[in-house]
Every structure is written in C-alpha cells, then in structure tokens.
Amino acid sequence: SEQFWSRMRPPxxxxxxxxxxxxxxxxxxxxxxxxxxxxxASGARPSVRAGLPVSAAGRAGVAGMSWTLSAIALAGLLxxxxxxxxxxxxxxxxxxxxxxxxxxxxxxxxxxxxxGVLFYICDASGEVSHILLGVERRKVPLRDMNAGSGTAxxxxxxxxxxxxxxxxxxxxxxxxxxxxxxxEDPAGLASLLQRSADGVGQPLPVDYYENAKMxxxxxxxxxxxxxxxxxxxxxxxxxxxxxxxxxxxLRHALASPSGSAELSTELGRFPLFPMTRRYLQISGVMxxxxxxxxxxx
Numbered sequence: 001s002e003q004f005w006s007r008m009r010p011p012x013x014x015x016x017x018x019x020x021x022x023x024x025x026x027x028x029x030x031x032x033x034x035x036x037x038x039x040x041a042s043g044a045r046p047s048v049r050a051g052l053p054v055s056a057a058g059r060a061g062v063a064g065m066s067w068t069l070s071a072i073a074l075a076g077l078l079x080x081x082x083x084x085x086x087x088x089x090x091x092x093x094x095x096x097x098x099x100x101x102x103x104x105x106x107x108x109x110x111x112x113x114x115x116g117v118l119f120y121i122c123d124a125s126g127e128v129s130h131i132l133l134g135v136e137r138r139k140v141p142l143r144d145m146n147a148g149s150g151t152a153x154x155x156x157x158x159x160x161x162x163x164x165x166x167x168x169x170x171x172x173x174x175x176x177x178x179x180x181x182x183x184e185d186p187a188g189l190a191s192l193l194q195r196s197a198d199g200v201g202q203p204l205p206v207d208y209y210e211n212a213k214m215x216x217x218x219x220x221x222x223x224x225x226x227x228x229x230x231x232x233x234x235x236x237x238x239x240x241x242x243x244x245x246x247x248x249x250l251r252h253a254l255a256s257p258s259g260s261a262e263l264s265t266e267l268g269r270f271p272l273f274p275m276t277r278r279y280l281q282i283s284g285v286m287x288x289x290x291x292x293x294x295x296x297x
Contacts, residue, residue, distance in 0.1 A: 103218035104284035113213040115174035116161030124225035134240035144274035158273035171215035172196040182240035
C-alpha cells in the first residue's frame with residue numbers, strides 16, 4: 001500500500017527492513033529500483049531473502065494484489081472458454097445445415113393439372129425421418145402390383161393430392177385445399193401452407209412431376225428432432241386417412257423389386273400407390289431421403 005511504502009527509509013536507518021538492490025533480486029522486467037524505493041508495475045513481486053524481516057502489512061499488500069490478479073485471470077479464462085463453446089456450437093449447426101439434403105425443386109408448368117404435398121419430419125441430425133402419407137382406396141392396375149392383369153380396388157399409401165380447380169390461386173393453394181378436404185386437417189398442418197398459398201414471403205420448395213402433370217410441395221413440420229404430431233383419426237369416413245411412415249420402411253419397400261411390397265404403419269400394412277412409388281424412386285427424391293440408389297424420372 002502507499003502508506004506502507006511511504007514509511008520506508010534507507011536500509012541503514014530503518015529498524016525493520018534490510019532493503020538493498022541485492023536483497024530484492026528483480027524477477028520481472030516490470031520491476032525496478034529508484035534509489036532505495038521499490039517500484040512495482042503490472043503486479044510483479046520481488047523475492048525476499050531468507051532472514052530479512054517483512055512486516056505483516058507488506059505481506060498483506062502483496063498477497064492482496066496477487067489474489068486480485070489471479071481472480072482477473074481466472075475470469076478471463078472462463079469468458080474465453082464460454083466463447084469457445086459458443087463458437088463450437090455454432091460451427092456444428094452450420095455443418096449440420098451444410099450436410100442437410102434439400103428437397104428437390106423444379107419449375108412448375110403453368111398448365112399443371114394436380115398438386116400434392118409431402119409433409120415430413122427431420123431428426124436431430126437434419127435427416128428426413130418420417131413422411132406423411134395417407135391410406136386411401138384406389139383403383140390400381142394389377143400389373144403394377146405384380147398381381148396379374150386388369151384393375152382392382154386396393155387400399156394403398158399415397159401422399160395427399162388432388163386436381164386443380166378454378167378457385168385455386170396457385171399450386172400451394174391446390175395442395176392446401178385438397179389436404180383439408182380429404183383429411184379435415186388434423187394437427188392444423190394447413191397453416192404451414194397458408195403463407196405460400198397467399199404469396200407471402202419465401203415460398204416452400206416445390207417440385208414438378210412431369211409424368212403426372214403434378215406440382216408437389218415439400219413442407220417440414222417442426223424443428224429438427226421434433227416428434228411427429230398426432231394425425232390419425234378415429235373417423236372412418238375420411239377420404240384419406242393420414243399416417244406417418246418411417247423413412248426406414250420406405251427404404252425397404254422402394255428397394256424391393258415387387259410393386260406390392262407393403263409398409264408397416266399405425267393403421268396397418270399397405271403397399272404404395274404406383275404413381276407415388278414411381279415419384280419416390282426419382283433420383284433427386286431418393287437422395288433427399290438419404291437413399292443411394294438413383295433412378296431416372
């Protein structure tokens with residue numbers, strides 16, 4: 001302290017200090033002597049030879065300075081560590097976004113005849129884990145089901161879809177209207193399509209399936225790692241009974257050479273509708289679902 005150092009006198013007159021340049025060898029370039037006055041800078045401390053008495057006040061002053069500097073250094077290290085953790089977390093998020101497989105997209109023809117929507121869920125790593133399909137009774141060619149010739153009514157899995165009507169403003173509006181009409185909108189998923197249907201903000205990704213003249217909207221439900229919302233209904237009068245299908249199930253069905261391969265769902269086991277199967281086997285769609293086997297459109 002200033003009071004302590006102001007009381008110091010030359011070594012030959014001071015009764016309690018033996019102070020000389022040789023008695024306090026300098027440990028730091030920031031410590032210097034001016035006559036018999038010891039000048040400290042940047043918290044440097046002199047070493048004291050054994051046997052030289054130092055008062056309690058002197059020791060307390062130096063010790064207090066040491067503890068203060070140690071606390072400051074510790075706080076700085078802690079702040080640096082927290083900053084490093086935040087940077088690492090942000091880097092992991094950027095890497096995960098860079099690895100994310102974006103939905104396929106293509107220019108929609110002005111004379112599109114139908115529109116559909118693929119609602120999907122991503123796991124914590126950003127990979128597509130579930131796709132929302134629906135169970136519906138449709139007339140299907142038995143040849144596509146490896147069941148002979150002719151046609152027959154079958155309960156099949158397909159994504160929500162329908163034909164365009166004059167009241168529709170765009171393909172998003174068509175997909176939203178058909179979804180509501182066929183399922184009565186369980187879990188309120190239609191709201192995820194509303195902004196694109198109204199032409200507000202960035203539109204959702206949309207692909208165009210030329211073979212069916214259909215615009216197909218891709219819409220993620222929730223954040224990465226979200227649990228699929230409940231969409232099953234006790235009503236048996238619905239035209240389309242929605243159900244979440246695990247992508248792992250789709251992989252097995254799409255890899256099978258048989259068009260009648262069934263998928264396990266909460267509503268039972270059903271094959272894919274032939275048109276839905278052909279679209280999901282397109283190379284861009286399979287890549288989006290992390291399936292390696294490519295196929296032509």
